[in-house]
């Protein structure tokens with residue numbers, strides 16, 4: 001097992017009280033596997049993976065639980081050790097390529113900086129490597145692109161530069177936080193191809209956060225659906241798309257998921273809005289919006305139950 | 320490269336022309352502003368007034384007077400004071416420039432170095448006791464009036480404690496030419512430098528701290544962390560580097576204004592005959608040629624400082640070039 005997260009809890013102390021953004025998330029990831037993470041805005045996708053990266057810098061954050069990477073516990077690991085993993089073994093791509101790069105340095109400089117942070121390489125060797133990487137992410141003229149500043153590149157090119165940077169040290173695990181959301185559809189396809197290629201050539205595991213069910217259905221091996229800081233359903237891609245069991249997943253896919261033909265591409269609007277983390281309902285967090293809600297739902301929080309295909313819902317457990 | 324420089328030069332000429340016309344009109348053409356009456360003194364006889372008017376050329380049309388004055392400043396360089404006849408204004412200004420430049424340059428080195436150290440230290444230890452202490456000291460520096468601070472400095476280093484080992488090296492007030500006596504130049508300026516710099520260290524330290532803390536919230540800092548860089552490197556190479564853009568803008572404006580004469584108070588307390596002191600004296604005696612010359616000089620410096628800032632800006636922020 002490459003990554004094994006157990007009962008992860010992340011809370012933030014705020015003026016209005018303690019906000020539990022992540023409430024007991026557990027999942028595993030194998031080498032070379034692509035895990036899709038979906039859920040509405042605020043469901044905790046980003047926070048849970050920032051926790052894995054050790055990138056929650058808010059001094060008011062409290063992180064509990066266990067995150068094991070290749071058998072090594074990351075929670076509580078000294079900053080120095082964590083830095084050695086970050087960018088080297090575990091790389092992350094962020095949502096907005098427009099703001100993800102430091103505006104005052106060239107692309108080449110920024111990628112070389114990461115390489116030199118982890119490998120004893122001369123500047124020129126690092127720059128040669130940058131050129132290779134940029135070619136690998138399909139820059140037509142890598143030499144020239146290296147001397148460009150971020151603002152001189154289009155959104156898609158920037159995101160590819162960010163990906164090249166993430167790949168620079170051959171990470172075993174790549175975390176991509178909505179890498180295509182800010183890009184238009186044609187550019188998206190290219191980025192998805194890159195992620196697939198990366199898995200094929202480097203055998204990297206990928207965690208892919210997205211709002212887009214279409215992307216998940218194309219890319220992911222396994223899928224994890226989050227709601228209000230918890231996993232509500234997880235399973236293989238086919239289990240989830242062909243046989244969604246949690247009412248929330250069903251709602252995401254449209255009430256009746258098509259077994260064949262086109263899959264819905266975007267998260268359809270679900271009536272109502274996600275609950276405030278400060279005022280979670282006493283029972284199932286999805287209860288107020290759930291068409292299948294019945295008495296037991298208000299009594300307590302359903303646990304994630306089942307084998308490889310699991311859901312957190314009293315109805316499913318009962319069935 | 321040539322075109323922007325030419326454009327700057329044109330801009331500078333335009334600004335200087337505009338300022339010279341306005342200053343000229345204020346002193347010559349506003350109602351009741353009769354330079355002859357001022358020179359001749361109160362209750363002068365009409366014949367005396369007439370003579371003064373003629374001898375200074377005030378009986379000629381305004382534009383001729385203006386043109387003559389400009390010619391005397393920029394071409395022949397022999398404009399003389401209205402107050403002390405025979406005193407050549409242009410050499411007086413030229414003589415005061417190195418004094419002001421020495422003062423402002425040294426102070427600027429101090430304030431840049433120390434405000435960067437303070438700003439970075441405070442931002443790095445945000446909300447700690449060190450941060451609070453540094454910011455409180457900065458506020459203190461900002462709130463001390465320069466003139467008062469200079470007087471206190473003089474009191475301490477020139478009289479009260481002058482005879483102790485601590486300050487016996489401080490020479491008497493005044494300026495020494497660098498070329499004649501480099502050591503004397505340095506020693507006489509140390510206290511003025513510190514005095515002038517304290518205010519700016521306070522301002523710049525606080526500004527830089529705020530800018531760094533703001534940059535630390537940016538997405539690219541998160542990227543830098545995700546790359547596995549050390550916190551020091553993130554702070555210095557990413558957050559500080561992007562914060563310097565605001566810092567440099569502020570610096571250019573302040574530096575230009577100081578070199579242009581606003582180091583006046585420091586010059587006065589420490590008996591330095593700089594450009595600020597010259598302007599101050601000229602304004603006291605309403606000595607128009609001197610005012611004109613110092614104002615021309617000051618506007619030139621402000622524009623040059625702006626041009627230098629823009630240039631450094633291009634070096635610091637690649638986004639400027641294309642937009």
Ligand SMILES: Nc1ncnc2c1ncn2[C@@H]1O[C@H](COP(=O)(O)OP(=O)(O)OP(=O)(O)O)[C@@H](O)[C@H]1O
Pocket residue numbers: 012014019021039040041042043044045046047048058277
């Ligand atoms: N530093 C913080 N302090 C307080 N609350 C926080 C903090 N960071 C995140 N949160 C809260 O944690 C919850 C989960 O946020 P997160 O960013 O993980 O959502 P997300 O699923 O990634 O949403 P999106 O799709 O919009 O990116 C949100 O309700 C957010 O308000």
Ligand code: SF4
Pocket residue numbers: 246247248284285286287288290291292293294297302312313314315316
């Ligand atoms: S537990 Fe109840 S309310 Fe929650 S999703 Fe299942 S049926 Fe709906």
Ligand SMILES: [Mg+2]
Pocket residue numbers: 045046047177
């Ligand atoms: Mg997010």
